[in-house]
Each structure stands twice: as structure tokens, then as C-alpha cells.
Amino acid sequence: MTDIQTTRIVLAARPEGRPKPSDFRTETQALKAPQDGQVLLETLYLSLDPYMRGRMNEGESYAPPMALGDVMVGGTVSRVVESRYPNLKAGDVVLSAAGWQTHAVVDGKGLRKLDPDAAPPSTALHVLGMTGFTAYSGLLTIGQPKEGETVVVAAASGPVGSMVGQIARIRGARVVGIAGGADKCAYVVDELGFDAAVDHRAPDFAKQLAQACPDGIDVYFENVGGPVWDAVQPLLNLYARIPVCGLVAHYNDKDVAEGPDRLPAMMGTVLKKSLTIRGFIMSELMEEQMPAFLKDVTGWIAEGRVRWREDMVEGLENAPDAFIGLLEGKNFGKVVVKVADL
Template sequence: MATVNRRIVLASRPHGEPTPAHFRMEEGRMPSPRDGEILLRTRWLSLDPYMRGRMSAAKSYAEPVAIGAVMVGEVVAEVASSNNPDFAVGDLVTAFSGWQDYALSSGRGLRRVDPHLAPPTTALGILGMPGMTAYTGLLTIGDPKPGETVVVAAAAGPVGSLVGQIAKLKGARAVGVAGGPEKCAFLRQALGFDAAIDHRSDDLADALAAACPDGIDVYFENVGGAVFDAVLPLLNNFARVPVCGLVSGYNATELPPGPDRSPMLMRAILTRRLRLKGFIVSDFADQARDFARDVGGWLREGRVRYREDIVEGLEQAPEAFIGLLKGHNFGKLIIHVA
């Protein structure tokens, strides 16, 4: 077993887009578990857009990563050694131990991963936090009905791709917005979306309107910016908008130029009786069993599918994360650490 623990820490807080200089690789002694503790060896690390917010000191729903601290992140880890009777060497678990090779845990908060039920990486994607985000946000806030039109931004990502598939299972039309023809073709051909719109096209608004001739009843917001601008005029009376993410603005250093458009938005909310609701997946922790039952069942039955984008090596995490914020990944972005 190795004796060195590599850690990627936050070296400084970015102003605008992160660069590799905002991260630092450190090496230290591998920790040793005390009584009641287990030593976790990271096998796969999840990279997710929320991590950009944790790099900032701005007030948010969670504490920021401290300068010099290990970057936050969920992992699938293997129990390398154990002084805890509840865990045996070789067990696989999920943990929020961050961007490092090894970590200690008391065992609290760990979720067991059964590799016989599904590939372990799915615990970070379709059967993990992104999947539960899609499931709870769409069904609890979006509440799609048969025949309605559901539009989802960042539709080729791990959240958006499942949102569209669940919408189809509930009898709704699914329209995805994604970046590039390859991703749009994947949504239509592999996942069964009714339509897919390239947000990089010059005619985004017109293309979206053509794909939604009866307007939009549910818009699952992951992006903001130009996509929301194209969606807003198409929202029907009583449309629901689960606000999950606003990735187009995560690197912004100031408000966008132009006139104040908030009166237009507020008027639309009032006159069309729109429901816009922000949420964090932990708000719906009480639905974890329902999520595991339903999405796990749909996955085993082949009714939902997923795609992963796996990058080799912990040292690649900073560049991969920077690319994630620009939409370079295709599917759930995971670092294969060990």
C-alpha cells in the first residue's frame, strides 16, 4: 500500500474563470485510522458545477472551501483498512472526502455501494446526487403531466439527461437544450427526447419556439443566461420552473449589461402565474428511498440510460473541472483516481 497521500487544495479564490493556478497538488503522509475509524482509498471522484460556488467566499447555502483546504467533492472509495466493525476491507462506499487519494472516516454519513447492482460509478451519477436532483426537482416542483412540454437546459449532462427521460416516462414531451450537434443527436437517438436544440446556434429562440408549438409547461433550469431568455416568452400560464443551477453565470464578475429586465420577468410571473422555485437536493432528503426504488428500477429495466465522461488521474481534476464549466464534458464527469 502507498504511504503518500496526494491532495488537491484550493490555492486561491478565482475572480472570474478558474485556472490551474487556483489549485495546488500537495503530498503528505497517508493517514492511519484510530479506534472506530476507517481509511478510505478514493477510486472515483465526481466533478460537479456546484464546486465553483465553493471556491468563492460569497455567502451561499454551504460554507466555502478554505484556502489551503482539500477541494470538496463526493467520491466512491474503497475501505483500505478498518478499525470499525461496521466496515470491512474492500467495502465500497460514497463519501464527501474530496480531491485526494486517502481520507479517514468514522463511518457516519457513508453510503454503501453494491457493485453487483450497478457499476460503482453510477453512485456518483444517475443513482447518486445528480440523479436524485433530477428526480426530486422535476417531480416535486415541475410536476409534469401527460401531454405537457418539458424543456431542460444542459440536457446532455447527468441531471438534464435524466430529467428528460423521467418526463417521457410521465407521458410528457421532452425538449433538451445542449451544446453541439453530437450532444443533440445523443438526446434524440439514444435517450428518446422529442427534440433537441443546440444553444450555440444563431437561431436558438426560433428553434426552441418551433420545437414547442404549444408553449412550455415545465422548464428545468440548469443554465440561465441566453437559454432562459429564449424560454421565458414560451412559458405557458401556470408553468413551473425548478431552478437547479445557473452555470452560465458561475464565472461572472458583474451583472450583464443592458436594461434592467427584472420588471419584464416579474410581470410574466404575475400575469402568467408562473412558479419559479430554487432548490438544493438536500431539501428532499426524505425522498431518497423513493428515488433509489424508482430510478434504480428504471435503470435495471432499461427504461433510463446514462452516459459517463471518465478522465484518468487525480492530477487531471483541475483541467477537467475548468472544462466542465465550459461544457466540454459529455455526460457525468468523473475522475478515475485509483
């Protein structure tokens, strides 16, 4: 193997509130040749996701924080350049977790080989990957929508919310999406087939949501928090189920919000309405449910029942700005960074 250098983006400083470009640093580093069991990868596509913001913080969470100087974490679709792993060869396209860098040497075990002829490879980062599985496992395991029930999902035009709504529709539920702006609301109704959509930026958002849910809410898939939750909570029906996979409205918070303690009132609602609220991390469900997820969603794609939208960003150097914009809701669809040509 000739010497390979990787261009990588590392965590330079821990953000205080909203991440800044100075919180990231671009470096070039020489890579060692792959050893037995390893492969050399070239990154084709990089996934940007809100969970990365939490990994930039110190403190206990469901996953260890990144150390300063670490490569920013992230899922990638990569091409095998050189293989010392028996089940992979040069030219294979795989799903990996190589992070924000152009090349990486990784353990071949655990890489998922992709078939570029079956679906566009970048879909392994969303509808056939982490965000799609998050929607599938959280909705079906915790939300358990029944035919005719009302399912509400925030960030409905995003990669998780769009899948939640489409799967709920396949299961026979009535689906109401919450999104930011008229274009996104039109997209989830006209393109994704939701029954209704409400703009959370509207001054009378809570009133519009109530009108869109005349029979209340049976399942609310929570991935935002903030004022959206405030509007949803009064509409929850008896025995409503709330899968919680994220709280993106709070990821840049620096301090605890001032104001009255609303926890007692919320817990009173949980008690009076016998609500089920469960947070989940998709990794805890992967071993049991991933085969069914891939089978179901691959079939739904072939049948034209699942659609998606990518917000494609060209060039690894643009990943920090795209990530900052993602946390502010500037994206439209799944944010994917194109690092190299397929």
C-alpha cells in the same frame, strides 16, 4: 497500519472569473491511522460538478465556502482499506465525500455501501447519486410534470438534464432538450429518447425552440440561465413550473452584467402567467425522498428505461483541467475522474 500518504488537490487561490490551473495546488500529506468509528478510504472515482465553483468563492451561500488550503470538495466512490467502524470492512466499496485526494480518513457514519454487482460503482456519482437525485427530486417535487405536458431542460446531455428528460418521458410528458452542438442534440434524441433537441449555439436558437414547443412550455428545469432563459421565458404557459438547481452560465461572472434592468419585465411575466419558480438544494429533500429515488431509478435501470454517458478522465492530476472544461461545456456526459482501479 503502515503509514499512508495521500496526494490531494487543494484550493490555492480564489478564482477571478474563469478558474485557472494556478488556483489549484497539489500536495502530499501523511494520514493518521483511523480511530474508533473511522475508516481509511482509497479513492476510486471522483465526481466533478458545477457547484464546486461556488464553493471556491468567499461569501454567503447555501454551503460554507472552502478556505484557502482546503481539499477541493467532491463526492467519491472509494474502497475501504482499513475500518474501525462496525458496519464496514476492508474491501467494501462506498460512496463518500472525500474530495480531490487519493486517500482519506473519514467518519464511517453516513457512508453508503455500494454493491458493485448491482450497478457500476461510478453510477453512485450520477444516475444513482447526487445528480440523479437532483433531477428526480426537483422535477417531481417542483416541476410535477403531467402526461402530455411539454417539459424543457437545458444542458440536456449532462448528468442532471439527461435524467430530467428521461424521468419526464417515463411520466408521459413530451420532452425537449437544449444542448450545445449537433452530436449532443443527436444523443439526447437517439439514445435518451427525448422528443426533440435544440442547439443553443444556433444563430436562430430562439426560433428553433419555439418551433419545437408549438404548445408552449409547462415545465422548464433551469440549470443554466443566460441566453437560454431568455429564449424559454416567452414560451412559458400559464401556471408553468420552473425548478432551479443551477445557473452554470453565470458561475464565472466577475461583475454584474451591463445593460437595462430586466427584472421588472421578468417579474411581470411571473405575475401574468402565475408562474412557480423555486430554487432548491437537493440536500433538503434527501431524507424524505432518497429511498424512493433509489428504488425507482434502480428499477428503471434494470428495465433499460434509464441510460447514461460518462466522460471519464484518467488520473487525479487531470481534475483541474477537466473541471475548468466542465464549466465551459466541453464535457459530454457526466465528468468522472478515475483515480485508481476498482
